[in-house]
Each structure stands twice: as structure tokens, then as C-alpha cells.
């Protein structure tokens with residue numbers, strides 16, 4: 001028999017389900033949630049909550065969906081503190097630092113890489129993250145990339161192939177592009193659900209990016225783009241034209257980019273999510289992505305941590321949400337939506353029946369509504385507003401993932 005849990009006496013419940021309350025956050029007061037197995041079975045007024053095997057008294061605190069972190073790079077070894085210090089002393093971030101991590105990652109054993117990944121995933125869970133995408137991209141040889149995909153597949157909810165991160169030191173750019181779009185992709189394709197490409201000066205130009213995206217589509221894989229991170233470039237337009245699930249960073253956008261991202265949601269097909277990475281913008285001392293303008297134009301926005309050793313060594317989604325509110329002009333509801341349901345849309349997990357890397361199908365995530373996966377984040381605060389009102393405070397009180405208590 002499936003075990004059930006009732007969480008009642010919830011002071012404020014953020015559902016993202018328009019049927020349960022108006023507005024983007026759809027906040028309910030004095031609510032309860034019933035979980036059966038891995039799914040949410042019931043949502044309603046606390047006073048009307050049915051009994052369950054286990055009762056959790058939320059004591060008036062806020063409950064929201066677990067964070068959906070749709071952009072991380074967690075299969076790596078080594079340390080880049082010195083590069084960070086140099087940046088804080090005024091040096092600009094350049095894509096070349098990636099090769100420092102590539103060297104350390106290649107030299108690490110499987111066990112070392114897996115131990116580091118496990119530690120970082122546990123850290124993210126403690127902060128309320130229940131779904132996590134991670135990328136390859138620090139191997140950049142076929143065996144090293146496939147190894148990263150296998151290790152990531154044992155711990156992440158989605159694995160993305162980022163062989164097109166940079167041209168590895170000592171490689172010929174044309175030959176490497178042939179490898180990444182040919183034999184390397186052929187070998188790794190069964191173990192990943194999407195392909196990503198870093199479209200930027202110092203990494204891959206527009207022509208190379210278009211080739212990577214076309215090769216991915218030919219394998220039936222979804223696509224994402226690292227675009228417009230360090231300056232204006234063709235990444236956003238290429239992502240939208242090719243039907244990418246998301247384009248991430250989006251720091252340097254012109255009006256045509258914003259219009260393209262917003263317009264991508266107006267047709268029959270789903271559009272391209274604009275994923276902003278506030279912690280990365282701060283750590284690289286880049287302008288913050290124009291999330292307010294994107295939302296105003298009608299684009300779908302996600303917030304992710306971009307946890308990686310170079311540009312954003314944090315998986316704190318609460319920090320990203322606080323930054324989005326305090327410095328990017330989003331309302332708390334908009335930021336929380338972007339860090340939960342927005343991430344789910346970016347990963348193609350907002351509908352029932354998505355598959356994890358182990359081949360297991362799951363219900364939709366990013367919402368608290370009957371039938372959705374029970375990914376729940378209880379705050380030690382009466383309202384999600386405290387995420388921005390009390391930035392930097394450890395507000396995570398409890399976390400359930402697929403109905404199981406993980407924190």
C-alpha cells in the first residue's frame with residue numbers, strides 16, 4: 001500500500017496552479033497538501049484536509065515547489081580560487097579558464113569525480129533543490145565526455161552534452177568541431193537528453209553553433225545554447241530559430257533578441273526559455289541579464305544557479321531568487337516561478353511523462369497540484385517574500401523529493 005502524508009497548517013502555499021488561485025504564484029493561505037507515493041494527491045484548505053498515515057504540522061510556514069535548477073556544470077575536479085581572486089582584482093572573465101578545469105577533470109579518477117558530484121548534489125538538496133540538470137563539458141575527448149555523462153546520469157535528473165564548451169587546448173578548431181558533431185556525439189547520444197553549445201567569442205561562433213544544433217537535431221536530441229554571456233552575439237537568434245528548449249545567460253540582448261524570445265511562445269509549438277543566471281552575472285562582474293524586460297515582453301524566464309567552478313561556484317537557488325528580486329526588478333512571485341516552474345519548462349519537465357537518465361518516467365514538476373510529483377520545499381518563514389526580505393539566511397526547513405523526505 002502507498003504511504004500518505006498530510007502537510008497541514010501551511011501559512012502560505014505557492015502552487016503555480018491557476019486553478020488553485022489567481023496570479024503567477026497562486027498563493028493560498030491556511031492550506032494543506034496530501035502526498036501519496038511520489039505524487040501530490042490533494043491540495044486545499046487546511047481545515048478540510050483528509051487524514052493520512054503521517055501528519056506534518058507546517059506551523060504557519062510557507063510551502064513552495066522544490067527548486068528546479070536547469071543549468072549546472074557539476075562533473076569536474078580542481079579549484080579556480082586564484083582565477084576568482086584575479087577577477088575580483090579587476091581581470092575580465094574569459095572562456096579560456098574552462099581548460100584549467102578540463103585538465104584537472106581528465107586527471108581525476110571516476111571515484112573522485114563522483115564523490116565531488118555527490119557532495120555538490122547533497123549541498124543543492126540542502127538548499128531546497130529537488131531537480132537538477134547537469135552538463136558534461138570538462139572532458140572534451142570522447143572517453144572523458146562519455147565518462148562524465150555516465151557519472152552525471154547516476155545523480156542528475158537531466159544530462160546535457162556540452163562537448164562544444166571550448167576547443168580544448170592544443171586541438172585544431174575545425175577538427176574538434178568535426179569530432180563534436182560526429183563521432184563524439186554518436187557515442188554519447190544514448191546517455192544524454194540534450195546538446196548544448198557555448199556560442200561566444202573565444203568558444204564557438206555562429207556558424208559552428210548552427211552545426212552543433214543541426215547535428216543534435218539529427219540525433220533527435222533537444223538543444224540548449226549558452227548565448228550572449230560576454231557580449232552581444234548570434235546565440236539567442238540561433239537558439240530560437242532552431243527551436244532550442246532554452247538559451248542561457250542572455251546578458252547582452254538587443255530589442256530583436258527580446259522580441260524573438262517572446263515571439264517564440266506565440267505559435268503552436270513551444271518556445272525557447274530565456275534562462276538567467278544571476279549568481280554568474282555577479283561572480284563575473286557582468287551586467288545582470290534583463291529579466292524584467294524579458295518578462296515584460298512576454299518571454300518565459302527561468303532562473304538557474306549555473307553552479308560550476310569557474311563563473312558561479314554556488315548552487316544556492318535562494319541566493320539567485322533574492323538577487324533576481326533585489327537587483328533585477330522581479331517580484332518575488334515572478335522569481336520563485338522562474339526558479340521552479342520556469343526551470344521545469346526549460347527542461348521539458350512541466351508535463352507528465354518525462355524520463356530521467358535511468359529511463360524512469362516521472363510526473364510533471366515545478367507545481368503543487370494534484371497529480372504532480374511531490375517535490376516540496378518548506379521554509380522556515382511565513383512567506384516566500386522572506387527569500388528576498390532575509391537574503392542569505394538559511395530558510396530551508398524541510399524538503400521532499402518524489403514524496404520522500406530528503407532534508
Ligand code: NIG
Nearest residue numbers: 097098198226306308310311
Ligand atoms: O556557464 N559559459 C560557459 N560555461 C560556464 C563557465 C564554465 C567555466 O568557466 O568553467 C558558464 O558560465
